[in-house]
Amino acid sequence: MTVVPSASATAVRAASAQAHANIALIKYWGKRDKALNLPAVPSLSVTVAGLSSRTRIRFDPALAGDSLYFGGRPAAGGELDRVHAILDTMRALAGAEDLPARVDTDNDFPTAAGLASSASGFAALVVAADAALGLDLPAARLSALARAASGSAARSLFGGVVEMAAGTAADGSDATARPLLAAASWPLEIVIAITDSGPKAVGSTDGMDHTAATSPYYTAWLASAPADLERARDAVQTRDFDALARVSEASCLRMHASALAAEPGLIYWRPATLAAIECVRGLQAGGVPVFFTIDAGPQLKAICAPGHGDAVAAALADVPGVERTLVSGLGDGARVITEEDDA
């Protein structure tokens, strides 16, 4: 779809964008401001080439109001509210307050795979809306807009390895993501082991709130996160895989420890998740450069040094309870796409 910038609030304006999902190695878990959706801790992620969302937006004065479609099916409730809030901010910046929009999002990975798509979806949305409205905002500003909908979405604006600051400003202006290392500079490989393709038991926002409200380990989690981020950033900058492996597994297990200690405890893992951890530990003992991470769900993600993805995927595919595996390289940042890209 072509970008149709226009000074008139009555013209149709449309654009499409693509963004990739990301996987946090240093976890975001907890909010310092709920209303603005500001993270309590910094995070660091890798952008995943193999998981992407394409979002088309059409601002059209003839529409009755904002609407959102996932794979052609209308969405309502929380997701539509978040889209509406982002678009209101962007419409105000463009001086087009009353221009309704239709948003269509598709993922190139099966939604039934139990993988979160909100990060790639919201990142693609802000890029498409920016193009359609002719705003041309800097990437850091788009990252902050995406963050308002989903903390991890702020990271999907960028490719390769990405750092997200918690920031200290009350308005959240310094809680933005920035690229740390381009995808081509350290071609890590990612294996996703699907252990359960059902919907999440407790979503990340509810899980964070519950942990903050009831876990005695939450303050320890907050205290440990900044140092973990520093160690991970150093490891990325020096391409020190072993150091990155050590601190990433620690961050993941510390996040889950804080959630496990909530009341009632949040257990995101399935038996196969633990079996997959044991598989990764076995590979490590045999000298394979790989480490694991797990988000607020049962899938295990294995990060592999360049060239080791296929062997790790083969080992994980043999773990009882692993339904399927997916191998990917690091992806690029979110970008506007044309009709030809969209074909």
Ligand code: PMV
């Ligand atoms: O972006 P949210 O609100 O879905 O939260 C993401 C939380 C984790 O995936 C568990 C960790 C992370 O940093 O992505």
